[in-house]
Amino acid sequence: MAKNLTKRSEDYSKWYNELVVKADLAENSGVRGSMVIKPYGFAIWEKMQAELDRMFKATGHVNAYFPLFIPKSFFSKEASHVEGFAKECAVVTHYRLKNAEDGSGVVVDEKAKLEEELIVRPTSETIIWDTYRNWIQSYRDLPILVNQWANVVRWEMRTRLFLRTAEFLWQEGHTAHATREEAEAETHQMLDVYADFAQNFMAIPVIKGAKTENERFAGALETLCIEALMQDGKALQAGTSHFLGQNFAKAFDVKFATKEGQEEYVWASSWGVSTRLMGALVMTHSDDNGLVLPPKLAPFQVVIVPIYRGEEELEKISQKAKEIKQSLEKAGITVKYDDRDTHKPGWKFNEYELKGVPVRIAIGPKDLEKGTVEVARRDTLEKQFVPSDETLAQNIKKLLNDIQVNLFEKARQFRDENTCKVDSWDEFKEVLEGKGGFILAHWDGTNETENKIKEETKATIRCIPFDAKEEEGKCVYTGKPSSRRVLFAKAY
Amino acid sequence: MAKNLTKRSEDYSKWYNELVVKADLAENSGVRGSMVIKPYGFAIWEKMQAELDRMFKATGHVNAYFPLFIPKSFFSKEASHVEGFAKECAVVTHYRLKNAEDGSGVVVDEKAKLEEELIVRPTSETIIWDTYRNWIQSYRDLPILVNQWANVVRWEMRTRLFLRTAEFLWQEGHTAHATREEAEAETHQMLDVYADFAQNFMAIPVIKGAKTENERFAGALETLCIEALMQDGKALQAGTSHFLGQNFAKAFDVKFATKEGQEEYVWASSWGVSTRLMGALVMTHSDDNGLVLPPKLAPFQVVIVPIYRGEEELEKISQKAKEIKQSLEKAGITVKYDDRDTHKPGWKFNEYELKGVPVRIAIGPKDLEKGTVEVARRDTLEKQFVPSDETLAQNIKKLLNDIQVNLFEKARQFRDENTCKVDSWDEFKEVLEGKGGFILAHWDGTNETENKIKEETKATIRCIPFDAKEEEGKCVYTGKPSSRRVLFAKAY
Numbered sequence: 001m002a003k004n005l006t007k008r009s010e011d012y013s014k015w016y017n018e019l020v021v022k023a024d025l026a027e028n029s030g031v032r033g034s035m036v037i038k039p040y041g042f043a044i045w046e047k048m049q050a051e052l053d054r055m056f057k058a059t060g061h062v063n064a065y066f067p068l069f070i071p072k073s074f075f076s077k078e079a080s081h082v083e084g085f086a087k088e089c090a091v092v093t094h095y096r097l098k099n100a101e102d103g104s105g106v107v108v109d110e111k112a113k114l115e116e117e118l119i120v121r122p123t124s125e126t127i128i129w130d131t132y133r134n135w136i137q138s139y140r141d142l143p144i145l146v147n148q149w150a151n152v153v154r155w156e157m158r159t160r161l162f163l164r165t166a167e168f169l170w171q172e173g174h175t176a177h178a179t180r181e182e183a184e185a186e187t188h189q190m191l192d193v194y195a196d197f198a199q200n201f202m203a204i205p206v207i208k209g210a211k212t213e214n215e216r217f218a219g220a221l222e223t224l225c226i227e228a229l230m231q232d233g234k235a236l237q238a239g240t241s242h243f244l245g246q247n248f249a250k251a252f253d254v255k256f257a258t259k260e261g262q263e264e265y266v267w268a269s270s271w272g273v274s275t276r277l278m279g280a281l282v283m284t285h286s287d288d289n290g291l292v293l294p295p296k297l298a299p300f301q302v303v304i305v306p307i308y309r310g311e312e313e314l315e316k317i318s319q320k321a322k323e324i325k326q327s328l329e330k331a332g333i334t335v336k337y338d339d340r341d342t343h344k345p346g347w348k349f350n351e352y353e354l355k356g357v358p359v360r361i362a363i364g365p366k367d368l369e370k371g372t373v374e375v376a377r378r379d380t381l382e383k384q385f386v387p388s389d390e391t392l393a394q395n396i397k398k399l400l401n402d403i404q405v406n407l408f409e410k411a412r413q414f415r416d417e418n419t420c421k422v423d424s425w426d427e428f429k430e431v432l433e434g435k436g437g438f439i440l441a442h443w444d445g446t447n448e449t450e451n452k453i454k455e456e457t458k459a460t461i462r463c464i465p466f467d468a469k470e471e472e473g474k475c476v477y478t479g480k481p482s483s484r485r486v487l488f489a490k491a492y
Numbered sequence: 493m494a495k496n497l498t499k500r501s502e503d504y505s506k507w508y509n510e511l512v513v514k515a516d517l518a519e520n521s522g523v524r525g526s527m528v529i530k531p532y533g534f535a536i537w538e539k540m541q542a543e544l545d546r547m548f549k550a551t552g553h554v555n556a557y558f559p560l561f562i563p564k565s566f567f568s569k570e571a572s573h574v575e576g577f578a579k580e581c582a583v584v585t586h587y588r589l590k591n592a593e594d595g596s597g598v599v600v601d602e603k604a605k606l607e608e609e610l611i612v613r614p615t616s617e618t619i620i621w622d623t624y625r626n627w628i629q630s631y632r633d634l635p636i637l638v639n640q641w642a643n644v645v646r647w648e649m650r651t652r653l654f655l656r657t658a659e660f661l662w663q664e665g666h667t668a669h670a671t672r673e674e675a676e677a678e679t680h681q682m683l684d685v686y687a688d689f690a691q692n693f694m695a696i697p698v699i700k701g702a703k704t705e706n707e708r709f710a711g712a713l714e715t716l717c718i719e720a721l722m723q724d725g726k727a728l729q730a731g732t733s734h735f736l737g738q739n740f741a742k743a744f745d746v747k748f749a750t751k752e753g754q755e756e757y758v759w760a761s762s763w764g765v766s767t768r769l770m771g772a773l774v775m776t777h778s779d780d781n782g783l784v785l786p787p788k789l790a791p792f793q794v795v796i797v798p799i800y801r802g803e804e805e806l807e808k809i810s811q812k813a814k815e816i817k818q819s820l821e822k823a824g825i826t827v828k829y830d831d832r833d834t835h836k837p838g839w840k841f842n843e844y845e846l847k848g849v850p851v852r853i854a855i856g857p858k859d860l861e862k863g864t865v866e867v868a869r870r871d872t873l874e875k876q877f878v879p880s881d882e883t884l885a886q887n888i889k890k891l892l893n894d895i896q897v898n899l900f901e902k903a904r905q906f907r908d909e910n911t912c913k914v915d916s917w918d919e920f921k922e923v924l925e926g927k928g929g930f931i932l933a934h935w936d937g938t939n940e941t942e943n944k945i946k947e948e949t950k951a952t953i954r955c956i957p958f959d960a961k962e963e964e965g966k967c968v969y970t971g972k973p974s975s976r977r978v979l980f981a982k983a984y
Contacts (some may be wrong), residue, residue, distance in 0.1 A: 034559035
């Protein structure tokens with residue numbers, strides 16, 4: 001194969017970087033740390049957006065849009081939030097350029113200095129709660145269930161396409177409630193939506209749990225998350241949902257009159273997933289031949305490639321190919337027919353394998369005679385000849401479903417094989433240095449121990465899994481008593 | 493009525509500002525010049541987006557995403573572009589804040605100064621053409637038909653919700669072609685898409701034409717536009733499509749090898765519409781009672797309001813209302829049933845009139861007896877009783893269609909009544925100071941005359957209409973010869 005793609009076993013990180021570019025998902029731009037999401041990559045992100053948006057609306061949420069810029073002073077209003085977010089950020093200080101006096105181009109006009117600097121939003125809790133103050137007077141105004149699709153900026157020093165970029169795209173839900181219970185229920189509901197989406201749409205198995213205090217969102221009382229395992233044994237946080245208590249309501253003075261006429265602060269949640277999911281998608285399913293896409297996210301699920309010599313043959317094959325395309329589309333399948341004469345079939349096979357198209361159909365002159373087509377599935381690379389008659393559409397539909405299920409099962413099997421219970425510090429380090437993966441171990445519950453483990457091994461507590469059983473144990477690092485195992489891993 | 497909405501005849505501008513806020517479309521934010529688009533307003537924008545996106549894809553375009561930030565030097569590469577855009581803009585100069593030494597909050601960390609300032613994109617030609625350089629080598633790579641949905645920032649001193657805000661949402665198409673003819677055809681095709689959308693979806697009649705040199709996009713060889721007339725007799729530019737020639741290809745060195753092996757610069761178009769369309773929507777159709785929405789853009793097309801005393805009556809009515817809701821939804825109509833007991837029917841009638849819901853259905857106990865409902869249409873405020881049987885869904889469907897058509901016809905009639913041919917300078921000024929509207933007049937074709945007319949009257953040439961007949965005439969200002977009339981108006 002002429003893909004020149006580094007093998008995962010050689011250098012996983014290099015494989016990822018190359019694949020994202022070669023498969024036309026994204027590339028670095030002329031702006032440090034900012035990526036260009038290319039049309040093929042963006043088409044996948046659009047499918048994610050459409051499904052998530054549908055799920056948000058089905059759970060009663062509506063979309064809105066809040067400003068990109070946040071006055072600097074807003075960040076100082078919530079003490080832990082400013083520490084977490086206002087430090088590494090893009091700061092707008094001026095609002096005008098002028099021609100340089102020496103004719104060398106344009107320069108900042110020092111006369112156009114802003115009285116108060118504006119921060120390009122790293123997340124929107126502050127500007128949104130500043131707005132909610134005017135939206136909420138009484139219990140009748142609650143709950144507010146709002147989501148925003150937006151770009152955000154966090155000034156990252158080391159960036160990687162999709163996984164960590166200065167600017168990224170995301171959605172951020174921001175809800176306001178009359179009671180603590182309702183806000184907590186919302187926080188859990190949205191985590192369930194994320195888990196459902198990751199597993200049933202992206203075919204990525206995830207573990208649901210709560211973050212430790214160390215790893216919580218700046219300003220949250222509790223951060224819930226879904227954690228996935230990549231093929232190199234490192235974890236990736238795929239979504240978070242925060243219970244914010246009354247912190248932002250207090251910081252921005254958002255009170256409401258209860259049914260009983262009391263005045264109380266409003267309860268809040270926020271939750272988000274980002275283009276980082278694109279990275280998770282690539283790193284979960286793809287292989288040394290290129291991208292592998294779950295059918296539910298593929299920009300097109302089937303590609304048809306004609307094998308021919310001369311225009312006459314192409315014409316006959318095209319007629320059949322177009323018939324097939326129509327019948328598949330009628331069955332709700334998205335299809336591309338690639339009859340370009342600028343590229344050979346072998347080149348096209350290679351290209352669509354690299355781009356992870358779930359199913360490839362090839363039709364040659366012999367197929368026309370026999371009434372068959374060659375069907376190749378991307379996940380297993382298996383090929384077989386099947387009748388090109390009226391049964392084809394249903395067969396392909398079933399095959400796409402099988403691929404979707406197979407990808408999830410394969411990823412789950414990998415995850416399970418790479419999750420182990422560990423009861424000693426030596427074993428902990430051994431596993432981590434060896435195959436990596438998820439480690440379920442006892443921990444004494446202190447920030448101090450968590451930090452020491454991180455310093456010594458780079459492993460962090462990914463979450464306290466919801467399904468962790470109560471069991472007596474001893475902290476793997478200090479030997480102090482523990483009542484449940486938590487999930488450790490090195491992480492992206 | 494208790495809407496406290498200023499009448500259009502009293503103060504059109506105030507009416508608009510109040511209506512946008514009272515109808516829950518948008519409001520000013522804590523950030524100067526930036527608005528919050530509220531859920532009801534955003535739902536309308538989402539409908540616009542969905543339809544435009546469908547139309548772009550139907551004409552072969554794909555979406556992508558390019559960086560928010562543009563290095564300052566990029567702007568200097570295209571001479572007229574920098575004059576047009578790099579002056580009033582948001583400039584990012586630093587990437588870090590730190591705690592103030594006096595404990596007063598956070599301040600800019602002067603150590604974190606960017607080597608080169610970043611401009612928050614006012615439009616993306618420069619960053620996109622910098623990217624296209626790597627995407628285009630040969631004629632095989634062309635055309636590139638890309639669109640981007642994004643936020644942009646232009647530092648406006650006087651802002652108005654939707655019409656002129658520092659940050660706004662838009663789409664920007666950026667296409668690359670092998671020939672001049674193809675790029676020009678694309679420029680015209682997209683203007684047609686915009687006109688089709690404005691007329692058939694927003695029910696806003698528009699005039700298609702070309703801008704004069706004065707009014708062209710900075711960097712374009714030709715700017716095409718659609719112009720609409722608002723109820724106060726002022727014009728609003730509702731969309732533009734630019735033929736950029738090879739200007740950006742030359743500025744960013746984007747060449748391609750032709751089929752014949754020659755090296756040539758690439759030809760370009762760009763085109764965009766923005767949240768400004770929300771302003772056009774409000775100002776075209778709405779009245780002194782509030783918003784009037786075309787059914788194709790209404791977040792919900794029908795609202796059902798129960799009229800009842802006591803829970804028992806509500807229960808019976810609700811049963812019928814839910815049946816009706818189901819049958820309407822089955823017919824593809826979006827419906828809200830408002831059975832809140834916190835507000836009276838009169839309050840609800842008022843509220844939905846203010847919010848422009850195209851059709852209101854009221855059901856009281858007498859309706860149950862008689863097998864009728866009261867149907868009120870928002871555009872004419874007419875009410876009538878109609879059978880609540882199986883004919884209702886089709887009747888409502890027809891009514892929604894009638895409303896869509898009626899709004900367009902009404903707006904067209906207004907536009908036609910407020911468009912007049914003028915042949916003398918006195919008449920020109922008289923019309924402009926009087927009822928305003930579109931003025932078709934002869935112009936000598938010079939920038940100088942155009943500028944003088946603007947200085948004296950504030951009227952600008954909105955466009956040279958495509959359908960302007962060739963006719964001998966004299967410039968309304970200078971008396972010099974002219975071969976066709978152009979379209980003048982005061983404009984938003």
